[in-house]
Amino acid sequence: MTRITGAFALAAALLSAVPALAATEDDFKTAYAAAEAAEKAAGALRNQWTTAEAALAAAKKAAAAGDFDQAVAQAREAEALAKASVFQANSEKDAWKAIEIH
Amino acid sequence: MTARSLIPHTLAALMLATLASLAAPFARAADAIDPAADAKAFRDYFTRKFPQVKLDDFVNGPYSMNEDMHKQWLEKEEFPPYEFALEAGKEMFSTPFKNGKTYADCFANGGIGIRQNYPYFDEKEGKVVTLELALNRCREANGEAPYSYVKDEMAALTAYMAFTSRGKPMDIKIPADPRALAAYQEGKRYFYTRRGQLNFSCATCHIQAPGERIRAEVLAPALGILNAMPIYRSEWSGMGTISRRFTTCNSQVRGVPLEPQSDEYRNLEYYLSYMSNGLPISGPGARP
Numbered sequence: 520m521t522r523i524t525g526a527f528a529l530a531a532a533l534l535s536a537v538p539a540l541a542a543t544e545d546d547f548k549t550a551y552a553a554a555e556a557a558e559k560a561a562g563a564l565r566n567q568w569t570t571a572e573a574a575l576a577a578a579k580k581a582a583a584a585g586d587f588d589q590a591v592a593q594a595r596e597a598e599a600l601a602k603a604s605v606f607q608a609n610s611e612k613d614a615w616k617a618i619e620i621h
Numbered sequence: 622m623t624a625r626s627l628i629p630h631t632l633a634a635l636m637l638a639t640l641a642s643l644a645a646p647f648a649r650a651a652d653a654i655d656p657a658a659d660a661k662a663f664r665d666y667f668t669r670k671f672p673q674v675k676l677d678d679f680v681n682g683p684y685s686m687n688e689d690m691h692k693q694w695l696e697k698e699e700f701p702p703y704e705f706a707l708e709a710g711k712e713m714f715s716t717p718f719k720n721g722k723t724y725a726d727c728f729a730n731g732g733i734g735i736r737q738n739y740p741y742f743d744e745k746e747g748k749v750v751t752l753e754l755a756l757n758r759c760r761e762a763n764g765e766a767p768y769s770y771v772k773d774e775m776a777a778l779t780a781y782m783a784f785t786s787r788g789k790p791m792d793i794k795i796p797a798d799p800r801a802l803a804a805y806q807e808g809k810r811y812f813y814t815r816r817g818q819l820n821f822s823c824a825t826c827h828i829q830a831p832g833e834r835i836r837a838e839v840l841a842p843a844l845g846i847l848n849a850m851p852i853y854r855s856e857w858s859g860m861g862t863i864s865r866r867f868t869t870c871n872s873q874v875r876g877v878p879l880e881p882q883s884d885e886y887r888n889l890e891y892y893l894s895y896m897s898n899g900l901p902i903s904g905p906g907a908r909p
Contacts, residue, residue, distance in 0.1 A: 567876070568875055569818070569876065611815050615810055615815070619824075620663055620666045
């Protein structure tokens with residue numbers, strides 16, 4: 520029992536000592552390309568959000584500074600925002616009629 | 622199932638079919654584009670919502686919404702902050718271009734007292750033409766560089782032209798051209814469509830919440846909202862055009878604004894102006 524507990528403790532100590540894998544430039548490029556594609560789709564619908572644009576710019580800036588963790592996080596944020604704006608544009612194609620004055 | 626038991630089912634089916642055939646024209650009517658009916662419903666909505674506001678006073682925007690605001694407006698009009706722009710616009714309007722012509726050569730009636738007819742649907746071009754667009758086209762046709770659509774010179778010129786139309790009722794026509802009707806409908810769609818991360822449409826503020834506050838601002842009613850344009854806004858510390866109003870509305874709800882005078886904004890101006898037909902031109906205006 521003591522031996523098993525010790526093994527677990529050792530494993531836990533080792534795991535906590537190993538740093539999480541840092542994002543690479545390739546990770547950033549992949550995340551940024553996905554975000555850019557989503558934002559382009561929002562642009563085609565004439566419905567981009569300023570926050571998506573800001574997150575894209577922040578991702579680029581972080582990447583230029585070599586902070587790929589931050590760059591990937593910002594790119595993913597931009598992608599999520601851009602996808603939400605695409606969803607909004609598509610759902611509003613008919614939903615706008617619900618608030619029209621008759 | 623016996624023949625007798627079929628009778629009620631058949632009767633029910635017949636009744637449903639009859640109801641469906643009666644409902645079909647109503648469904649079509651609901652989808653039909655009827656600007657005159659829209660304008661009536663639009664006006665009725667505001668007059669019912671604000672029975673204390675005289676119809677013509679809606680053009681004063683937030684200043685029409687309560688007595689305190691109205692008093693502020695009366696005081697503001699004693700030394701209106703748009704006066705400098707008005708003077709500048711008057712001078713610019715009469716100053717000849719390099720080729721000797723003036724703005725007066727580009728417009729009906731020499732450009733005086735015509736603001737209420739803009740925007741109009743140009744059947745030759747198949748698109749809506751706004752006053753701001755017509756002014757820049759006039760400049761370019763006379764070898765001059767176009768002005769920025771959002772402020773300064775454009776605001777001054779439109780301020781002067783609006784001033785010469787003060788008191789004249791907005792008079793927007795929709796010709797019997799399916800493209801004009803389509804432009805009107807697109808403008809309406811834009812007005813009611815939610816956009817930006819805040820998920821607001823123009824109607825969210827200016828139909829559902831006029832008279833309410835967003836932070837320190839009292840929201841203006843959509844009825845008559847363009848009749849006062851261009852405006853001096855204290856928030857801007859300067860004058861702004863209709864283009865400026867549209868683009869800033871978009872960015873305030875965290876939407877990326879479109880290019881000034883894009884088809885969407887031209888159609889939106891067409892729709893909103895038509896909704897205010899009959900209300901007097903009051904521009905240039907002043908807003909908090």
